[in-house]
Amino acid sequence: MRIVDGEPVALTEVGYRRARRGGGVEGARLPVGRLRVDRLPAGCDAVLVAGDLQGVAPSPWGGPPVLLGVALADFLTVWAGEGWVPAPERVGVLLAGDLYSAPAADRRGAGGAVRDVWWAFAAAGCSFVLGVAGNHDVVAAGELAEAGARVALLDGDCVVVGGVRFGGVGRIIGDPARPGRRDARTQTGLLDRVLAEDPSVLVLHEGPPGRGAGQVGRAELAARLRLRPPALTVCGHVGWAVPVSAAPGGRVLNVDGRVVLLTT
Template sequence: MRFIEVSEDPFYEIEYRSSGRGGKVRKVVLPFYKAIVDELPKGITSFVITSDLQGREQKKTNRLIGELVAEELSLLSDLGEIPPVSLVALAGDFYDHPELHKLGGTGDVTTVWNAFAKEFPFVVGVHGNHDIVVESHLASNTIVLDGNSKNYLGIRIGGVSGIIGSSDRNQRKSKREFMSALAKVTNVKNDLILLHLGPEDATNRQIGDPEITNYLLSKGTDIVAFGHCHWSKSFIDIGKNQVLNVDHRLYLVTTANA
């Protein structure tokens, strides 16, 4: 599975509210893009990749925005505006404070995972550094990846949760632990690798971790999707890997004839 086209023009948008700097509430737009691959396994018409949906819907219910995104995707599918979504791939960070009073809040995102699981057959993903879940409350059609892979209907997905940092903080690993987990994932052939912390793109001055970049230059032939740091140029090649930044974005991955 390889990308042959990644759109730069959104086909749909959702407005929501998010915590901003200095306790100010921001109005934010989440763009939905299409990404075309050469082929998908039989039984998968399309799948979704997204991350860093840190905000709340504008209605009085004040749900985490990921819950609304799940419903909107399902509605678009029911209306025939997008192909049926076979799975959702989450790359971390889906929390924001109910009061939207502080940028970078950490909290429970179990409801976001379960919202996608309610609408779609399978949900797979990694945790971001601001995510907490109650694993016993996750729906049965979800799986969290961390140094391992899962095969679903012929598409193999690997992932590493968290970021590099002090292990006494939420969803952090030492550099050795993180790179060891990444090595376990790339030791088998995956179609898609999910990370929260992604590589650096020095060519385009886009921030990330340079050690991940150096590793991907010589390892893997996969699609690697990640969030955590926003890139203006979302799609590049690193080595033989196709690398897609999905921070504050949603991509519908499908084939040209779907």
């Protein structure tokens, strides 16, 4: 799966609430765009990629605000009914982590359970739901097992779906005494294990730096990726104004606070 466009083409936005820097709550817009790739997993007409959905929003079906990722799964069904995205059963999903928000969206950096986001996409009937945990996520592979074989939390392993090999490593490099962090040696060891299986698509929460201004990331990860580069690396954790960067052997797609629909 190689990106063949330069930047996403804007499709729509989803309004939501998030914690404001310095305290309080603010309104925000979640951009939804489209990028073309050279191939998709068999059985898919699109792959929805998203990360850092740290906010709450009302579902299009009504009711009180829910985690932004849960609302996004509901919007996917609505958009499919309107005919401008494929039916959910023809859409795969890649989640790059950090899907939690405090219920009132009034605390930056809050951590908590994100099982509901994963289950929302599975309940929508999506072809597959794969991804990693961010440093603010509380989720375990066992919590997702009942959703079926095509729902998988990746962390140092790979799966093959529709003829495409996906690998993933969650969390970030940091003090292991803090939630969602590992020391650099452990994290790069997990990455090496995944890269040894030659995934076409690699999903990380914290990714490598890009080549453009402001495309920050971890140099330790970039050094590993240069040795066995995937065609596509998906990440988040820190926002890039320009979400795509060239990388050795492929591209990096940063989906911090955004949604990108991959199509052919």
